[in-house]
Amino acid sequence: MRVYIPTTLRLLSVACNAGEIGPAPLTAYAVTPALREWYVEGDDEELEYAAMAQAARASIGLLAADPGTARRRVVIAAEVSAVPPADGSVELGDARLELHVVIPWRLVAAAHVDAAQASAVVGKAADLWEAAQDGDDNAIFALDSCEGEDLLWYATQEIPDLLAAEGPRGRSAGLS
Template sequence: MRVYLPSTLTLLDAACHAGELGPSPLTAYAVTPALREWYSSGDDEELEYAAMAQAARASVGLIAADPGTPRRRVVVACEVSAVPPADGSTELGDARLELHVVVPWTAVAAVHVDSADAVAVVAKAADSWDAAAAGDEDAVFALDSCEGEDLLWYATQEIPDLLAAEGSRGDAKA
């Protein structure tokens, strides 16, 4: 099953060096029954995109929690054996699930990362994260603005170069 793990560049660097994503449990996003029911007319590609979008939004929360991390959303796409919750605990349209395993780096299929041009938009969203969670309309708008930024695709062999370039940039924090 393809799952999308929200991350940050700081967490991605640690996972790349550790050879795994963890510790367990990990919040992941995938095409769950609740998502499939919500987007009943969507094809598999649209459903995967919707799951990845939810992971990208969760990445903003991770960025908000770590003021020292670069202000670029990161989503790690992995192939794992996962079973979405079947106990009715998810809301209609929710792609979230919990993985009770550490994900080995070999399960990573690709990484999706904001371009450097998105830093200001993501920084504003991260700064607004708590207010958005409290329902502030302006903060929700700032968070929703991230959805207008495309995530770039990186193959697994490109990740070390991405991380090296990010480390040398030093200006990716807004």
């Protein structure tokens, strides 16, 4: 099953160098029964996109917690063999699940990363993350604005080059 793991460029570098994504438990997003039930008309591709979009939004929360990293959403796509069933406490449309395993790097299929040009929009959303969690309409609008930015696809063999271009702290060269 394909899962989408929200992260940052800094944490992507740690995982790539360690050869695994962890430690467990990991918050991931996938096509869950709750997502499938909410988006009845969606085909598999649309459901996968919806799960990845939820992971991208969660990446903003990680950026808010780490102001020193590049303001770009990052989502790791990985194939895992077993995903625990939802415990019934999730809301309709929720793709979130908790994985109680460390994911070996060999199971990573790709990384999805914002273009450097999205850093202003994503940075504003990260700065307003807490206010959005409290229901502030302007902050929620800032989060929603990120959905207009496409995530770029990087094959696993391209990730080291992406990270090298970002530098040791996961910051884009020339960006503050």
